[in-house]
Amino acid sequence: MDLTLLPPGIQTRLLKLGISRPFDLVLHLPSRYEDETxxxxxxxxxxxxxxxxxxxxxxxxxxxxxxxxxxxxxxxxxxxxxxxxxxxxxxxxxxxxxxxxxxxxxxxxxxxxxxxxxxxxxxxxxxxxxxNEALTPVYPTVAGLAQAPLTKLIAKALTSCHLSDTLPTALIHDLGLPAFADSVRFLHHPTPDVARVQLTERLHPTWRRVKFDELLAQQLSLRMARAVRRERSAPKIAPPGRLAAQLVASLPFGLTKAQNRVLLEIAKDLKQPHPMQRLLQGDVGAGKTIVAAIAACHAIEAGYQVALLAPTEILAEQHYRKLSQWLTPLGIKVVWLTGSLKAKEKRAALEDAALGTASLVCGTHAIFQSSVEFKRLGLAVVDEQHRFGVAQRLALREKGGSPHQLMMSATPIPRTLAMSFYADLDVSVIDELPPGRTPIVTKLISDARRDEITERIAAKVGEGRQVYWVCPLIEESEALQLQTAVDTHAQLSEELEGIKVGLLHGRMKPDEKAAIMQAFIANEIQLLVATTVIEVGVDVPNASLMVIEHAERMGLAQLHQLRGRVGRGAHASLCILLYSGPLGDTAKERLKVIYENTDGFVIANEDLRIRGPGELAGVRQSGVPMLRFADLEADADLLEAAREAAGQLLSQDRTIAEAHLQRWLPGREALLKV
The missing domain is CATH 2.40.50.140 (Nucleic acid-binding proteins)
Structure with missing residues (x-):
């Protein structure tokens, strides 16, 4: 069977369905069935x-x-x-x-x-x-490709493709799973006597066989990608540690046990001759930045440069200011590199990076550009790593051969997600907050009580505190009819006389955003009306009240990140979630989770349950194949079995592993480059 012989229009439509070879038709399983028996x-x-x-x-x-x-x-x-x-x-x-x-x-x-x-x-x-003697399959399709021709193509693939097992009989027997050929044939044409719920809920043994094979292919590809990376050489970074000790001694706070534990794990990785690929997880405010700064000190003391990337200019500048404050007194030159820099400033930053006079370069996506060169890049730190795609991480690696990589995320990753999509990374977790952080109280309030909120803001400002007010849109949208940041800024400026109200959103020029943030940090602005550009990284300890408008329309991870902008000092902090009714079931469920929990890992697990892995933690940008059939929560037992089987196959019979990967993930070479 040769798909290239089909009319070009049919080939194009098949590609939209992810079908580029005959075996993809075998794996194009029905979305539902009709009973015409x-x-x-x-x-x-x-x-x-x-x-x-x-x-x-x-x-x-x-x-x-x-x-x-x-x-x-x-x-x-x-x-x-x-x-x-x-x-x-x-x-x-x-x-x-x-x-x-x-x-x-x-x-x-x-x-x-x-x-x-x-x-x-x-x-x-x-x-x-x-x-009919079997249930009639109904396949996912696209406009221009009807069920009848698609069904004929799948039937032809089922007879022409080799469906024999790629896995050892003993493994399949031990797991109690049916043969692969029997499974796919049954799922394309199930008998009418099967319990319909087993098919629709994907609980039937034949579904479990397909899901196990998919999970196993993913686990094999991740382990092989990890092995390929370990074959690359990277600088061994093992300095005496005097620079890091100087930094720690200069801090006005002490490190937590969790931070010290993570630093030991990173230091051990940096000493290895292959590139570190470590994911540093820590809830909002857990102190990831100082850990990255200490790791940077190790690389700099050993004679290497460090690049720190952030997804937004606001966050990049925050890092630049904080790291400059910590490292400049130690004689370390820190430069800032973003796309919005003026030509003269940009030339100077590029020259500092290329000549090696800049030991640490903080920036945004601008660092990926071909014009950016490093003299001796040894460590790359990527903050909010899930916002960067595979191609960008590849471009970063090419800046310095194979620098060590430390990826940071304030979005806690549930265990099953980490096992599935981040199994090729070493993971460190900062699982305690620094002492002195006050817990954040969360309240759900209807937007019909907005007047009470403005009174509370006035009281907070009267106590010397500062306030965030977050709106989801900049301009009016007829579809969503949400209050905009611009209108809210005008309204609150009028209602709260004597209080300086600032406005911050993503369409402002970078220097305008920087000036507004600096004024807020200096308490020249008491109330900052902003869009979700402040979601990550913004650190103003004096801000103790956060109002999030239309909270019912935001995801759990985003709400948790926004809430984490307060509670960063010693003052009691409050987060008010303003909602507009009537609420749908999913919105109610999300708001209940965020109201009842402050633990990021609990919230992340609930987010995984509600939204699924594809929308969580940047899985779509991770470069790891998305799961079509398996469900990480429902199929956790199969994931465990797939992890164990992947290790056995790679150590005992790599030929079998290769054959299984060729069936499920042909052309996986791109994965091995990341």
Whole structure:
């Protein structure tokens, strides 16, 4: 079977479905099934569930009230049924001509003219029309590719592709799973006696076999990517540690046990001859930046340069200011490099990086540009790593051969997600907050009580504290009808006389944003109205009240990040989640989670349950294949089994591992580069 022989239009549509080779058709499994194996008499056909019925067309006409539609009535001797087509074509009218015997599949419901089917699937009945022996598959498809030709292509692939097992019989037997060939054939054409819930909920043993194979392929690819990276050489960084000791001694605070533990793990990695690939996790305010600064000191003392990347200019500048404050007194030159720098400043920063006079370069995506060169890059620190894609991380590696990489994330990653999508990384967790941090109280308040909020703001400012007010949009959107940051700024400026109200959003020029943030840090602005550009990294200890407008429209991770902008000092802090009713079930569930929990890992697990892995922690940008069939929460046992099996296969029979990967992830070479 050769897909390149198909018409170009069909090939294009198949590619949109992720189908580029015949075996992809085998793995293109049905999204649902229709039961055309049982024919119901009209008198006994159940209401409200899809059924197959048959009868002769008694009448058919096009009506124009209340709007144009085609109405036919069929009978089978036991009862009658109305068929309504609101949008129809001449061939459908011909199919439902009076006297024709037809078979209909659809959901019967009570209508104005009696029991009816609206837009059923219609087939004309001939003498040899028997019933189907298996459930009818319904496949995911795209516009221009109907079910019939797609079904034919899949049927051809099932007969022409090799479906023999790629895995050892003993492994499959030990896990109690069916053969691969039996599994995919069954899932494409299941027998009608199978419990429907087992199919729709993907609980049937054949589904478990497919999910295990998918998870195993992912685990194998990650382990092989890790092995390839370990074959690369990286600088051994093992200085005496005097520079790091000087930095720690100069700090006005002490390090936590968790920070010290993580620093030992990083120092051990830096001494290795292969590149460190470590993910540093820590909840909001856990002290990841100082850990990165100490790691940077190790690299700088050993004669190497360090690059620190952040996804936004606000966060990059925050890092630049903080690191300059810590490291400049130690004789370390820190420079800032972003796309918005003036030409003269940019040339100077590029020269400092290329000549090696800058030991630490803080910046945004600008660091990835080809014009940026380092004399001796030894360590790259990537903050909020999930916001950077695979190509960007590859570009960073090429700046210095194979520098050590420390990736930081304030979005805690649930265990099953870490096992699945981050299994090729070493993970360090800062699991305690620095002493002196006050817990943040969270309140849910309807936006009908906005007046109470402004009174609370005035009281907080009167105590010398500062306030954030976060809005989700900059300009009015007819679709969402949300209060905008611009309007809110104008409204609060009018209501809160004597209080300096600032405005910050992503469309402002970089120097304007920097000036506003600096004024807020200096307490020249008491109330900062902002969009979600302040989600990460902004650190103003005097800010103790956060108001988040339309909180019901935000995700859990974002709400947790925003809430973490307060509670960074010794003052009691409050986060008010303003919501607009009525709330949907998912919005209620999210707000309940954020109200009841402050632990980022608990919130991340709930986020995984509600949203799924594809939207969480940058999995879509991770370069790791997305899971189509397995569910990390429901199939945690299969994930554990796949992890164990991957290790065994790679150590005992790499040929089997390669064959399995070729079936599931052909062309995985791009993964091995990251």
């Amino acid at each position: 049982q024919l119901y008499p009209l008198a006994d056909a159940p209401i409200g569930t899809p059924v197959l019925v048959e009868g002769e067309v008694q009448s058919a006409e096009t009506t124009f009230r209340p709007k144009k539609q085609f109405v036919a009535r069929i009978s089978d001797g036991t009862g009658t049924l109305v068929v309504r087509l609101i949008n129809f074509y001449p061939n459908q009218v011909k199919q439902l001509a009076v006297g024709k015997r037809v078979r209909l599949y659809g959901e019967i419901r009570h209508g104005f003219w009696g029991d009816e089917m609206v837009h059923p699937k219609v087939k004309n009945v001939g003498e040899s029309n028997g019933l």
